[in-house]
Amino acid sequence: MGIAKSVAAALTAICIVVPNAQSADVKVTKSHGLSLAGPLKYPADFTHLEYVNPDAPKGGQIKLSAQGGFDTLNPHIAKGQSASGLGLTFATLFSQPGDEGSAEYGYAAESIEVAEDLSFAIFNIRENASFHDGSPITAEDIQFSLKMVKEKGRPLFRFYYADVAKAIPLGPKRIKFEFSGPPNRELPQIVGQLLPILSKKHFENRNFEETTLEPILGSGPYKVKEFEANRFITYERVENFWGADIPINKGRFNFDEVRFDFYRDTSILLEAFRKGEYDYRAENSAKNWATGYDFPALRKGLVVKEEIPSNTPAGQQVYAYNLRRDKFKDPAIREAMIYAFDFEWLNKNIFYDQYTRTDSFFYNSVMAAKGEPTGKELEILEEYRGRIPDRVFGPAYKPPVSDGSGRDRKPLRAARKILKDAGWEVKDKKLIDPATGQPLEIEFLLYDPNSLRITGPFIKNLERLGITATTRVVDAAQYTQRVRDFDFDIITSGFGQSASPGNEQREFWSSAAANRQGSRNVMGIENPVVDELIERLIGAPDYESLKPIVRALDRVLTWNFYAIPQFTASFDRIAYWNKFGKTDINPSQGPDILSWWVDVEKEARLKEGLKALPKEK
Numbered sequence: 001m002g003i004a005k006s007v008a009a010a011l012t013a014i015c016i017v018v019p020n021a022q023s024a025d026v027k028v029t030k031s032h033g034l035s036l037a038g039p040l041k042y043p044a045d046f047t048h049l050e051y052v053n054p055d056a057p058k059g060g061q062i063k064l065s066a067q068g069g070f071d072t073l074n075p076h077i078a079k080g081q082s083a084s085g086l087g088l089t090f091a092t093l094f095s096q097p098g099d100e101g102s103a104e105y106g107y108a109a110e111s112i113e114v115a116e117d118l119s120f121a122i123f124n125i126r127e128n129a130s131f132h133d134g135s136p137i138t139a140e141d142i143q144f145s146l147k148m149v150k151e152k153g154r155p156l157f158r159f160y161y162a163d164v165a166k167a168i169p170l171g172p173k174r175i176k177f178e179f180s181g182p183p184n185r186e187l188p189q190i191v192g193q194l195l196p197i198l199s200k201k202h203f204e205n206r207n208f209e210e211t212t213l214e215p216i217l218g219s220g221p222y223k224v225k226e227f228e229a230n231r232f233i234t235y236e237r238v239e240n241f242w243g244a245d246i247p248i249n250k251g252r253f254n255f256d257e258v259r260f261d262f263y264r265d266t267s268i269l270l271e272a273f274r275k276g277e278y279d280y281r282a283e284n285s286a287k288n289w290a291t292g293y294d295f296p297a298l299r300k301g302l303v304v305k306e307e308i309p310s311n312t313p314a315g316q317q318v319y320a321y322n323l324r325r326d327k328f329k330d331p332a333i334r335e336a337m338i339y340a341f342d343f344e345w346l347n348k349n350i351f352y353d354q355y356t357r358t359d360s361f362f363y364n365s366v367m368a369a370k371g372e373p374t375g376k377e378l379e380i381l382e383e384y385r386g387r388i389p390d391r392v393f394g395p396a397y398k399p400p401v402s403d404g405s406g407r408d409r410k411p412l413r414a415a416r417k418i419l420k421d422a423g424w425e426v427k428d429k430k431l432i433d434p435a436t437g438q439p440l441e442i443e444f445l446l447y448d449p450n451s452l453r454i455t456g457p458f459i460k461n462l463e464r465l466g467i468t469a470t471t472r473v474v475d476a477a478q479y480t481q482r483v484r485d486f487d488f489d490i491i492t493s494g495f496g497q498s499a500s501p502g503n504e505q506r507e508f509w510s511s512a513a514a515n516r517q518g519s520r521n522v523m524g525i526e527n528p529v530v531d532e533l534i535e536r537l538i539g540a541p542d543y544e545s546l547k548p549i550v551r552a553l554d555r556v557l558t559w560n561f562y563a564i565p566q567f568t569a570s571f572d573r574i575a576y577w578n579k580f581g582k583t584d585i586n587p588s589q590g591p592d593i594l595s596w597w598v599d600v601e602k603e604a605r606l607k608e609g610l611k612a613l614p615k616e617k
Contacts, residue, residue, distance in 0.1 A: 028113040028122070034094070034189050036500035037102040037543050042247070049097050051585040052251030052595045058237065060579075060598025061257040063278040065269055068476030069230030069262050072211035076153045076196060078484075078518055080211035081477055083233045084260045087196075088253075089132075089218030093123045093142070094192030095248045098587030098595070101312060101499035104193045105248045108137055108219065114188050118179060121188040125173040128242045131199050131219045139169030144200035146177075146191070152209045155518045159507055164191055182539045186502035221253035234259040254597035264475060266448045276577060276610070280593055283573040285450055286351040293575060301578060302609045308572040308586050313365035315497035316358045318563035319444075319490050324515070324524040327433065327440060327489070331389075332422030334561035339415035340461035341564050344404035350453055355567035359398050361557050362497050363568065367550040369396040369558070377548035380536075381555065384529045389559045397558035399565050406457075412464055419465070431466030441468040445488040447479035484518045492566070493522050500543060501550050505534045509557065523562050530556060579603040 032044045041050075048054040064084075072080035075087070095107040106112070109123035129137040146167045149157040164187060165180040179187050198208075202217040215224040221241050227233035235258045243249050261278060263269055270292050273281045283289045297303045319341070321328040328334060343357045360368035372395055373381055381392055391397075402408040423434035430439035442462075444455050452471060459469040474482065482488055495508055504520075507513050509530050513521035533553040540546035572590055581599035 026119065027116045029116070030111055030113045032111055033103060033105040034112065034114070034192070035100070035103040036186060036189065036502070040103055040105075041100050042097075042105065046247050048247055048250035049099065049252075049587075049595075051099055051583055051587045051592065053581070053583055053597070054251040056251050056254045056581065056595075056597040057600075058254050058597070059256050059600075060603065061259060062255045062280065062580075062593065062596075062598075063259045063261065064280060065272065065278045066260045066262045067266055067269075068264060068480075070233070071229055072213065073215050073224065073227075074208075074210075074212050076149055076157070076198075077209055077211070078154050079209070081480065083227065084262075085222075085233065085235055085258060087220070088222040088235050088258060089216070089220045089224065090196040090198075091129065091137070091219040091243060092193055092195060092197060093125075094189070096193055096589075097248060098589045098592035099585075101589060102189075104189055107243065107246065107248055108197055109192070110246075112188060112192065118183040118185060118187070120176055120178045121191065122170065122174060122176045123192065125175065126242075126246070127173060129219070130242050131202075131217050132223050132238060133217060135199065135201065136172075137197055137219055138172050139167075139175040140172075141197060141200050142175045142195070143167040143169055144203075145195055145198040148198055148203070148208050149195065155516055156507060156520070159513060159516070159519070160190065160194070160503060163187060163503075182535070183541070184503070184538050185541070186500075186538065190503060221249070222258060225257065230262060232259060232261045252592070252595045254595075266476075267450065273575070275615075279579070280576040281574065282591070283575060286354040286569075287450075287453070289354065289573050290352040296613050297577075297610075298575075300609055300613065302606055302613070303575055304578050305575045306573075308574065308591060310570060310572050310590065311364070312589055313367070313497040313499055314358065314363045314568045315495045316361045316363050316563075317492065317494040317566045317568065319566065320493040320523045320563045321490060322486060322488055322522070322524060323526075323562065324486055325489060326435065327442065330422060330433075330435070331561050332418050332424065333433075333440070336415040336418045336424075336465065337462065337467070338561065338564050339400050339411040339418075340465060340467075341399075341458050341566075342402050342404075342406065342408075342411065342461060343399070343567060344402045345406045346454060346457065347567070348404045349406070350457075351567070355569055357399055357401075358565045358568050359396070359558070360554050361495055362501065362550060362554050365497060365499065367497070367501060367547060367554065369551040369554040371396060373552070373555065375548065376545075377551050380533075380548055380552045384532075384556075387529050388556050392555045392559045396555060412461065415465055426466040429466055430468065439468060440466070442470075443489045444469065444471045445479065445482060445491050446471055446473045447476050449473055451492065483522060486515075486517075486522070486524065491522065493563075495520075500546065502538055505537060505553070509553075510534055525557075525560075525562055527556070527560070577606060579606045 033040050066084035070081050070083035072082050075082035091108045093109040094104040096104045108129045110126045111124045113122040150161050163179055163181040165178045168176045170176050177191050197219050199217045221238055222235035223238055225234045225236040237256050270288050274295050293305050321334055347353055347355050362368040400411050402411050425432050433440050455471050462469045507520040509525045511526040511531050513519035514524045514526045537546055537549040540549055574591055579598055579602045580596045582596045
């Protein structure tokens with residue numbers, strides 16, 4: 001089922017015929033939104049998102065934290081470290097709501113026209129859409145934006161927009177994107193949701209490729225107010241913002257100011273929150289969540305601690321092997337090391353039983369492989385028999401399970417058998433690589449000292465296998481650069497997934513991304529079968545045909561042991577100082593704090609309550 005039919009089935013749409021220079025007249029579907037995974041939630045006449053308060057008061061400030069530092073206000077290039085929050089200053093043509101995983105609605109563009117053969121998409125720009133200096137957003141600005149990010153932007157952009165052949169202005173407020181390659185139903189969404197809108201005039205006398213501490217002219221709800229590089233940045237709400245009342249934005253962007261303070265040492269972030277240095281914290285440490293929030297302000301109700309159930313696709317967090325290094329070429333060593341990661345002991349003794357083990361790169365989604373492959377999924381895999389591990393045709397991958405005692409010998413016994421069968425030997429308590437005759441030595445690259453609690457027990461088990469393992473903790477800037485340069489043995493990496501996987505899979509796993517500096521293929525996977533499956537899923541004509549392809553890809557990835565599966569929580573853990581208002585509806589994609597607002601009565605009570613509290617030391 002083509003995209004024109006799926007969109008027509010998903011919402012009220014207008015089918016029209018437009019001239020196409022590449023072929024005969026092509027039928028298009030004109031719509032206020034697009035969805036890759038079923039019908040749109042909101043009709044063409046919707047006025048605001050379900051989870052927002054359309055009458056939320058404006059005012060106040062929210063203070064947030066950021067790790068590391070920054071030396072540029074241009075987030076679109078590879079050079080430098082850009083400041084957090086700069087996305088607030090740029091509009092996009094379409095925007096994704098917080099309560100739909102694979103949908104988007106008009107933002108700077110009020111509608112889209114998608115060709116039935118997926119050869120092009122036309123966006124109709126709102127008449128009042130403008131930059132912060134009052135100049136209108138035009139089709140030429142959109143054309144310029146695509147040219148800049150494709151030719152001079154981050155490598156990720158160039159890769160992501162590779163099949164967007166060109167942008168053609170059809171008038172001041174009408175822009176056509178022509179697509180190359182096989183039909184790709186995700187491309188209209190990619191240019192709609194992800195392309196930042198840049199002012200062509202602003203860059204007439206400026207070098208887009210250079211780092212800069214001059215704010216770039218934006219078009220979003222906020223603009224830079226003040227900053228000090230590496231310390232803080234404050235954004236102020238744009239007065240009379242042109243997009244304030246469009247349906248996707250109504251009731252959002254309520255704070256007069258959004259401030260980010262930067263912390264180089266991640267270990268003090270919780271302490272800073274407890275002292276009131278910033279307002280909102282998303283907690284990623286099970287230990288902190290279990291033991292770090294028993295302080296006077298929380299006991300008095302001045303700080304709120306919430307667990308919000310999460311039903312979104314979790315993707316997978318892993319220890320990622322750097323396959324560019326010869327030491328990890330043998331799948332046997334990659335598989336054996338998984339047995340040394342004792343999740344059950346960690347969950348019981350360090351994680352306070354807050355986590356579950358992941359077993360899929362599409363965990364918590366219908367795309368995850370389950371059981372044995374059948375039907376279309378099996379048909380797809382059969383095409384690659386002999387080129388993929390035989391175990392792909394059996395049950396879906398499950399990581400080994402220990403008894404959680406810390407003394408269970410069965411996992412390491414299994415690991416030793418895998419290694420022995422592959423020709424690895426232990427001599428003088430050192431595991432010897434049969435390819436080199438040298439002892440295996442590995443290093444975990446970290447930026448958060450808290451991670452040592454997890455890698456420490458893992459390293460002890462690796463030592464029992466004869467593997468010499470160490471850790472290196474560097475600051476966030478060094479870590480980022482070393483990952484960009486693939487200068488590591490093993491890192492922790494996450495691969496977030498949407499409800500409808502697509503073009504981002506090229507960036508995660510493809511051979512073309514494996515050796516491109518800064519790519520998300522941190523593992524360096526170069527597997528022709530993976531490449532073919534990626535192209536098949538990108539070209540899937542509809543959501544139902546996508547599922548078996550993604551599940552097949554999942555099996556090939558997991559049974560090649562490219563990474564060591566870690567864990568995930570089934571809820572979001574958040575804490576915030578009790579001065580905010582929000583609705584009772586939690587958006588399905590996670591907390592949307594930009595739909596919150598400062599409740600002046602709560603803020604007044606908070607200030608009074610703080611006077612009676614002892615200072616946090």
